[in-house]
Amino acid sequence: MSRAADEFRQVDYLIELAMEGAITPDQAQELNALILTHPAVCRHYCEYVQLTMNIERLSAKLPVTDLNEYTTVFDQALWDQLAHEEMSAPVMELPQAGPAQRSVSPAAQKTARPKNKFRIVAAMSSAAAAVVFLVLFARFAPVRPGIEVATVSDCMDAKGKVGSFEIGSRVTNRLWPIVLTSGYLKLTFDYGAEVILEGPAEFQIISAEQMRLLQGKLTAVVPREAVGFRVDTPGASVIDLGTEFSLEVEQDGSTSVHLFEGNASLVAGKPGNRQSCPITAGQAKQIDSQSGKIGDIPLTAGHFVRRFDSRRKTVWRQLPRGVARTRTAWKHLVGYWSMDDPASAGAVPFGNPVFDSVDKPPIPGNLCALVLDGRSGLNTMVNGISGTAARTLSAWVKVEKGTAGGTLLSWGMHKPGVRFGTRATFKIDQSGLLRFEISDSYAIGTAAVADGKWHHVAMVSEEGNSSTAHIRFYVDGIPDPISDVNDTHSINSELAPISIGYSQEFYNAGWKHGMELTGRIDEVCVFAKALSAEEIAMLANL
Template sequence: MADPKLNRDLDRLLSKLVEGDVSADEKLALDQVLKSDANARRRYVHYLDLHDELALRSEVSIQQKSGVFAGLLERRAATLLALAAAILLIAFGALLGRKSLALIASGTATGLEMGEVAAAASELMDDGVAVLVHAVDAEWAMSDPPSSGSILSPGQLKIDSGMVLIEFYSGARLITEGSVSLEIVSSNQAIFHSGKLRAFVPPHAEGFSVISPQFELVDLGTEFGLEVGKDGRSEVQVFDGKVELYPPDGKRWLKQRQPLHGGSGLSKSAAGETSAIAADPHSFPSFEEFRLRNESASQKRYARWKMLNQSLVNDPRIAARFDFESDSPDKLIGSKQQQGDGTIVGAKRADGRWVGKGALAFTRPGDRVRVNIPGEFDSLTIMAWIRVDAAPDRQQSLLLTDGHELGRLHWQIRRDGALRLSVRTSESYGENAISCSSPPFLNPRRIGAWSFVCSVYDGPGREVRHYLDGDEISRHTIKEHQTVKIGLGDIGNWMGVPDQLNRSRPVRNFCGRIDEMTVWKVALDAEQISELYRDSRL
């Protein structure tokens, strides 16, 4: 008959193993148990197989694009192969030695031969060529417009009104104003179909070009304005430095080159008629004007957000709300009316989504907000505005409760960039848990840009939902209802369970900024979440 205490200790090690939190000494301890105890080996295989099955069922229920299912099956097959390899290595443990078995236990056995290849294959790639720095009062003529801070790939941008600042990787900067149709070609070239823009091209970006319907403009390190009318007329004004004009066919024959110097300009109609004009810097928006308008717009958005924030302070549906606005010297944050409180540990105050808006910057492994949110909940909605500043190479905490006790909630970003909400549903380690992950959302485009993330745990409705920027990105059916507790925990980190041998803890610190987090006692619906996003967005 198996010893219950030994089973609990083994389950604790296996729980840490599948979470990726097992230490080197714990791997060796697990190695010894598996070598010496046939019951432990059977429990090991059963535990990992059950964990893989639960993960498969949970992720397959996600409503997402076809093709993901095949990837899940591949992962399951890989796991089963790894289990088979583990069993074989256990049988020949005396020959292969403790180190190999520990590697199998950590899930890295195949990396002995293929680690470098896998690392190269999994390297993050991005086709971005520019960054949308800011958009001021912009109304986009696009179904999926970029947000401030977004990386831009080659493609078309259509704007009905407002101002936009774009920085190309080459160093060139563009401001657009009003109705604009612009196509980004590369880090050093754009096609301007219609509208008005002003460009600053520093010497190291010399050669940056803009193609209009009537000519191609090649900049030699200068500042210029370009306007393309609805009738096809193209007009360029050079404010400083020098540009060269060529026909828009891209051939750039020297005999067709037409230089323009600072103070001069050229207008060319759709019929090919040209006329010389004088440059007027005041006829195009300046970068200083953009800065002032951006600050004014930010202040207005911040004022609107303050009104929303005040309306939420006494909302009885909220268990805890942290707006990171207070500069209290005792570092206590949160709403007294809503009982949740927290103390800032290590994290530094920083700018949030707007000028003047408070936020916290999490940069070091110890940075966190230590919180206590009392109560037990049948349903919860957790939402936050976050800015991730580094691609995740490990799990990053949003709100993690201490330990893994029954009903404790964990909300975090997985190492693959997915949003995960999990709740322990059994007193026995590893036997059951609600663990629901969205499709990966955190790609290189979102690094450094603000995102609104939200997860809903609907106990009576038996489902978990994840949202990004107000839109549902996944929905999961859960088999049982578990009352949820938060209590003591961390925003942006995890106290965790210390390693019993060296007292170390897993590193789960968030890397970036958080400027708002709310825990609701109820399961908000899609329209309520969308409305909260619209009222608080950039």
């Protein structure tokens, strides 16, 4: 074999090593020297690299080989033979003419669908191993521009630099950024991840499992089937492990990530000097744009748009814990009081309610609970559920043993002398049991919750249910059977503002015993939907 042929073969070998990231410093020097001393080698080098890129382009249009093909073609004996032959193989020539052994037809292109390897890996590997694989796979996968990978599933006042966005329109991956100048945009990626962008923002769609945020804010909601969804920023990558997180990229490129649910992996720093760390629910991290260093910051509640609904013109910046893991519960959320921000409780204080940041429910990221003294409460401006419409009321409560219980949530008229009037009241009774009452009707649960510990409590009534006998109670996410009931009167509640704890209504009516809650309450939610047992369990942080 000629010396030139030897050199070319050596160059090919070195290029392949370099492309794999496996070249040693000595081999790198050898390649550099060969390129400097032989113009033909340099030409060959450029052509070889270009050819490799073109093979990748073509590969993007080839269907993924199926399993049968593996077993047919990857016969071990055949490969053993190949391995042996390769040691002294002559230069290979392709036939000049003849029928194609394998054509790449448009039909084949149409049927090709990228395999979602993330699902397989997530199912088979530990989370840590999955992260490593996901990063490597995502980085290897070539960008194939022009493929539809997501859908605009909602938009509200969304304006782009080159026009408006339309619900239902398909989004292709692009090599250039999309500019959202104002409004809200929700993209649903084909593998299931949902991303909510708040203008102004600049972002790039890379694939059905990957995007890039160049500036602005987003919230990503990643269901189990889309685990592995990745968002890159100029200084970091967040790889989701089934969660909800928000990201903000500042003008200087610094990134902050806030994790509301689940787990994720954060990779930061420049290529070759990356560091990674896991993030869990309730944590927030900031990545310095210059150094790439990761630091802890407080989780910022209310800073990001967590959900929006263009039909209802509603934007949610805070969501109850657990709702992020439910597909649709948030759409039926009528009211939510996190009690985390005393300056903005979303209600008018009655009496002297106090916000306490020390004794609070065991929820990651929770900041404060509301302390009630039996004469205090919050009068909200949110109407409760009327008539016999579906409803779910839930809250975290802590009531000391021996106290007389009291009202958690109530709304409607409370007529003096007509017992409970038409005020719908969800409360803890004098025995420490859950109780829902309206007019003379009531239902009472079984488990005592007045024991000085934090409990998640909930009551559910199905659409059209008029009997207190058919409501459902839950304590700590577990069904709590009804122990006593009176359903003389129908559940027919009024459309009236909700009160939390003791209220102006009770005060005006002169009620004193049984309504004055002394204890702590937090994460109060009202849904216009009868949540399922699974959804209640999620709210209870199970």
